[in-house]
Amino acid sequence: MDVNSKTILLANPNTRKKPNPIGFGFFRWQIDPGMLSCVIISHLGIFFSHRLLKKSPMTQYQSMTVTRFDTGNFFMIEHNAEEIFSFMPVAPNNESFYDVPRLWLSPGWVDLQVNGYAGHDFTDPNVSVEDILAICDCMLNDGVTSFCPTVTTQGNEVILHSMETIDAACRQSSLVESMIAGIHLEGPYISAEDGPRGAHPRPHCRTPDWEEFCKFQEAAGGRIKIVTLSPEYNDAPAFTRQAVESGVIVSIGHTAASGEQIRAVADAGATMSTHLGNGAHGQLRRHPNYLWDQLADDRLIGGLIADGHHLPPEVLKVFVRAKGVERIFLVSDITSMAGMPAGKYDTSLGAVEVLEDGRLVVAGQRQFLAGAALPMNIGILNLMRYAGLSLQEAIDAATINPLMQLKQATNFDELPLDGDYCLFQCIHDEDQQLKEVRVVATIKGGKFRPTNYETPSDILEAQKKLYKPF
Numbered sequence: 398m399d400v401n402s403k404t405i406l407l408a409n410p411n412t413r414k415k416p417n418p419i420g421f422g423f424f425r426w427q428i429d430p431g432m433l434s435c436v437i438i439s440h441l442g443i444f445f446s447h448r449l450l451k452k453s454p455m456t457q458y459q460s461m462t463v464t465r466f467d468t469g470n471f472f473m474i475e476h477n478a479e480e481i482f483s484f485m486p487v488a489p490n491n492e493s494f495y496d497v498p499r500l501w502l503s504p505g506w507v508d509l510q511v512n513g514y515a516g517h518d519f520t521d522p523n524v525s526v527e528d529i530l531a532i533c534d535c536m537l538n539d540g541v542t543s544f545c546p547t548v549t550t551q552g553n554e555v556i557l558h559s560m561e562t563i564d565a566a567c568r569q570s571s572l573v574e575s576m577i578a579g580i581h582l583e584g585p586y587i588s589a590e591d592g593p594r595g596a597h598p599r600p601h602c603r604t605p606d607w608e609e610f611c612k613f614q615e616a617a618g619g620r621i622k623i624v625t626l627s628p629e630y631n632d633a634p635a636f637t638r639q640a641v642e643s644g645v646i647v648s649i650g651h652t653a654a655s656g657e658q659i660r661a662v663a664d665a666g667a668t669m670s671t672h673l674g675n676g677a678h679g680q681l682r683r684h685p686n687y688l689w690d691q692l693a694d695d696r697l698i699g700g701l702i703a704d705g706h707h708l709p710p711e712v713l714k715v716f717v718r719a720k721g722v723e724r725i726f727l728v729s730d731i732t733s734m735a736g737m738p739a740g741k742y743d744t745s746l747g748a749v750e751v752l753e754d755g756r757l758v759v760a761g762q763r764q765f766l767a768g769a770a771l772p773m774n775i776g777i778l779n780l781m782r783y784a785g786l787s788l789q790e791a792i793d794a795a796t797i798n799p800l801m802q803l804k805q806a807t808n809f810d811e812l813p814l815d816g817d818y819c820l821f822q823c824i825h826d827e828d829q830q831l832k833e834v835r836v837v838a839t840i841k842g843g844k845f846r847p848t849n850y851e852t853p854s855d856i857l858e859a860q861k862k863l864y865k866p867f
């Protein structure tokens with residue numbers, strides 16, 4: 398590595414506590430020659446011990462510089478084609494450092510609402526373990542390292558089969574188990590009214606039934622972590638209390654409930670709103686209505702589908718402002734239609750249509766959407782360009798905020814070598830307007846996973862000019 402008077406190496410954060418983030422103020426720090434040589438020797442040691450143990454050819458050993466999405470600090474990742482060896486804090490050594498396009502590093506993205514992908518559907522009556530493995534691959538491809546398979550309104554047998562199959566997939570594959578943060582049961586205890594029920598089949602919409610839910614939970618091996626219900630049923634508050642006591646998050650959605658009914662369920666422990674603003678009537682009384690009631694209740698954290706179709710840009714902005722950035726999280730609500738060409742399809746939610754513009758609608762009309770078909774990077778992009786969020790706030794909505802709902806801590810401060818990460822680029826047009834958030838690589842449990850993209854050669858070439866390899 399090129400070390401000059403302005404370059405400072407810090408101890409590996411995996412073995413030594415990282416200093417407090419200081420933005421770009423590295424230049425003010427003093428070099429401790431003793432510490433510097435120790436760090437270089439220890440990293441050479443790590444490098445050669447890894448190579449001896451793994452017998453990886455020299456050509457596979459690489460490094461790249463990434464920027465933390467939250468602090469803006471730079472890290473060099475030492476890795477081969479499969480795994481990470483170390484994260485090493487580095488500092489800019491000249492002004493041209495800042496001209497190199499950034500590779501951003503964030504925790505792996507988290508999606509609490511995934512119905513399926515590429516023809517595979519969690520609520521398909523014939524869903525198999527292989528389908529679930531295929532969906533996990535698709536999610537990794539999109540930068541998502543944790544997600545909630547979402548099983549939607551159906552008859553008892555279909556839901557039981559889905560639960561058993563997801564549980565079996567977790568038991569058969571440690572990768573699947575590590576990716577599935579819990580099952581989201583969206584329905585069947587939702588409104589049967591047209592509009593609120595969305596594309597969920599009316600005959601199967603029903604009142605909350607705790608005994609039935611317990612059978613679903615048993616079939617799922619206890620993996621159901623979220624249940625979406627409508628508070629409009631008399632049994633909803635009692636069901637909510639039992640679910641919350643058992644450790645399940647209750648989320649309000651697909652509802653035609655009154656404000657009083659919504660408050661009763663929130664009083665009973667409901668803490669989330671499912672895809673707020675969708676699964677609603679085409680026309681609503683101006684006020685009061687169930688959108689204002691949920692927007693105003695600070696106990697309810699709002700899931701948002703920010704694909705550009707489910708919520709118009711103005712609505713997305715207003716919802717984000719109303720709830721506050723800490724009280725929102727991003728979901729894709731992606732379905733088996735993701736990645737499919739335009740046309741009509743039969744799905745577990747009945748006949749749907751993929752339109753040329755990417756919208757997924759209930760077949761035969763254009764008003765009611767039937768889920769989404771665009772991945773998380775689009776939602777992150779739209780939170781920044783439509784709702785005015787910073788990169789950090791938008792990524793929080795796709796990582797820390799949903800993980801906090803699941804009460805799953807991240808250890809991103811320490812950058813563990815076996816952690817989950819997403820590497821991505823923010824791409825601007827000629828007018829410097831953000832036009833794309835592109836996943837470059839997904840790292841799951843410290844291992845690189847395939848994505849559709851390769852690390853852009855222009856970035857690596859530019860980085861090579863700034864660093865000499867070991």
Ligand SMILES: [Zn+2]
Binds near residue numbers: 583672676
């Ligand atoms: Zn829904």
